[in-house]
Amino acid sequence: MDIATHVFSALYQFGDAFAFLVLSACGLAVIFGMMGVINLAHGEFIMCGAYVTAATVHAGLPLPLGILTGTLVSALVGVVVELAVIRHLYERPLDTIVATWGLSLIATQGTLIMVGSTMAGVGTPFGSFQVGDYSYSIYRIVLFCAAIGVLAALYALFNWTRFGVLARATIQVPHMAAALGVDTRLIYSLTFACGAGLAGLAGGLYAPTMTLVPTMGATFIMEAFVTVVIGGADVFLGTAPAGAVLAVVKSVMTSWQGQLFGQIGLLVAVIIVVRVLPKGISGFVLRERT
Amino acid sequence: MSKSVLRGLRAAALTGTLVLGSPIGSHSALAAENPIKLGVLEDQSGDFAAATIGKVHAIQLAAEEINKAGGIMGRPLELVTYDTQSDNTRYQEFMRRVLQRDKVDVVFAGFSSASREAYRPIVDQFNGFAFYNNQYEGGVCDGHMIVTGAVPEQQFSTLIPYMMEKYGKNVYTLAADYNFGQISAEWVRKIVKENGGKMAGEEFIPLGVSQFSQSIQNIQKAKPDFVVTLLVGTAQASYYEQAASANVSLPMASSVNVGQGYEHKRFKPPSLKDMYVTTNYIEEIDSPKSKEFYAKFKAKFPSEPYVNQEAENSYLAVYLYKQMVERAKSTKREEIRKVIALGDVCMDAPEGKVCIDPKSQHMSHTIYLAKVGADHSISFPKIWEDIKPYWLGEAGCDLTKKDPMAQYTPSNPPPKP
Secondary structure, eight states, X not given: OOHHHHHHHHHHHHHHHHHHHHHHHHHHIIIIIITOOOOTTHHHHHHHHHHHHHHHHHTTXXXXXXXXXXXXXXXXXXXXXXXXXXGGGTTOHHHHHXXXXXXXXXXXXXXXXXXXXXXXXXXXXXXXXXETTEEEEHXXXXXXXXXXXXXXXXXXXXXXXHHHHHHHXXXXXXXXXXXXXXXXXXXXXXXXXHHHHHHHHHHHHHGGXXXXXXXXXXXXXXXXXXXXXXXXXXXXXXHHHHHHHHHXXXXXXXXXXXXXXXXXXXXXXXXXHHHHOTTHHXXXXXXXXX | OHHHHHHHHHHHHHHHHOOOOOOOOOOOOOOOSSOEEEEEEEOSSXXXXXHHHHHHHHHHHHHHHHHHTTOBTTBOEEEEEEEOTXXXXXXXXXXXXXXXXXXXXXXXXXXXHXXXXXXXXXXXXXXXXXXXXXXXXXXXXXXXXXXXXXOHHHHHHHHHHHHHHHHOSEEEEEEESSHHHHHHHHHHHHHHHHTTOEEEEEEEEOTTOOOOXXXXXXXXXXXXXXXXXXXXXXXXXXXXXXXXXXXXXXXXXXXXXXXXXXXXXXXXXXXXXXEEEEESOOTTOOSHHHHHXXXXXXXXXXXXXXXOHHHHHHHHHHHHXXXXXXXHTSOOHHHHHHHHHTTOOEEEETTEEEEEETTTTEEOEEEEEEEEOTTSOEEEEEEEEEEOOHHHHHHTOOTTTOOOOEEOBTTBOOOOO
């Protein structure tokens, strides 16, 4: 086997781990990293996106439209949850843990009771391609591109649009933003919906590749929290480098010693980064720049 | 920020590991006096629920039929049901509760081997009597337990030689990383070696892992003739879809898939193409007994997604218990074991004739080799009748003489007298 094959397989594994970490974490980066709401129901927003995607595909829609529907429905659920629960708890971060955890239990068990213990999958599109001795799934490359696209879109949204500026202003100094005429309640709602929608997008994108069960959100949650905690408060400057660092750790450890060590590697990396850079990677980068 | 984030994460970690208990007690409406109480501890939520809700339904079906026909020795059967939430600590908590507070006569409990080993010491401690109605890695030699599920000498001694003859002698094992997967993989290793094959590789996957890109590549690198998949739980089942989309079209062999998690129904064809499974029951089995059972099941639970081997094990276990109690004229474990020792506790189950082996208190089975086709239809290339759970007895476990209350493996057999 030649070197090119090895390099490609290493890049593919890195890209695959990167996509999973970034897509799992983006929604949480907005809700937890930016807004400071510890959202334990993040996995259930992902599950919501995946279920809606699968249901619409079963109903006859093409997959991209299904994923879009999943994203929008999750965002809508996000608005409802924000209005009904989260809105009242912005000053009480610890209480949001209990509230969102309760929501996640309700969502998991509610789905189990109403939809049943499993849902039929939709099948992965696009087939495979061959490099050297290995064959790879094309959809995994799509996932990687989607992760890059989401990061770019988030960067553009929060830096170049009026909504992005207002959202950052509102979250940094809410009363000052309000004094300047910003409808902070609306901005909070929209930002939360954005995070929920991103979670739904992750669910929709991974729905074709995974088992659809009420507990599926749990398989994303560890990676999501780990990435956001390492990344710190800035969505783009945090999540992207954190995803890259962790993807290297995870893919190297997994190819060296198997899945168990991949997970151990992730957690050890978190402990080290949190110890050395308490404000996460974005805190480190921003301090260097100023 | 950093402090609050840290505190938050710590709290999240703490709360994430805790699961609130909300037992669903279901008490039969039968008003008759002095019922026989049957505790049911099965996972009705959590990662294993897809495979195990059917077990609870099967027990309810059997209990209803028995009660309609006059109960056991005229006493109605009352179910005391708790949802164990796919959580080992729930098993321990509810096992104590059914034995001490509810004072049940017998308990039907457990899906994963981790949960069984979690509750088994409690059954031993309180001198309880439990049925484990699940296929597993074998080796439990415990007078307090009756196992109605199939074991490796029934599932692997049939499956692995068949696969090696048909596809080749290079075998790769992909197994869940806990006692079931580890010990089952040991069995596969042993049988592959005995048949002159070699292990191309082995990987153990932590429960809950759902991303398999690296494992798929490892398998491609090892170039096996077929892959033994011993993946457990719904998260790990994502492997098939991901392997199929990466065009790994290797044949697969398993003791747990299809027969438990009906993956061929849940995934879009052809991701499970050429999966071979040895199972003692699945709903596709085309015999009059099986069809009758399936029809009864669907009549009572029309929305049941699949009637799997664990459902059949649980169903027949209720009838076996009835037979043993009626022959012993008692619900006492010692009296029932005297009946088992006679060696003729048998019944015509939906799968065929089954008998309890007195030495190990495990059960003989008809083993069906199920093959999944490209369109996910099931065919049965081979059927082995009356396969006995011989290994424990041959290795030196004899519960009619001595009760060591232990689990043995090929590398850790019972001590020779």
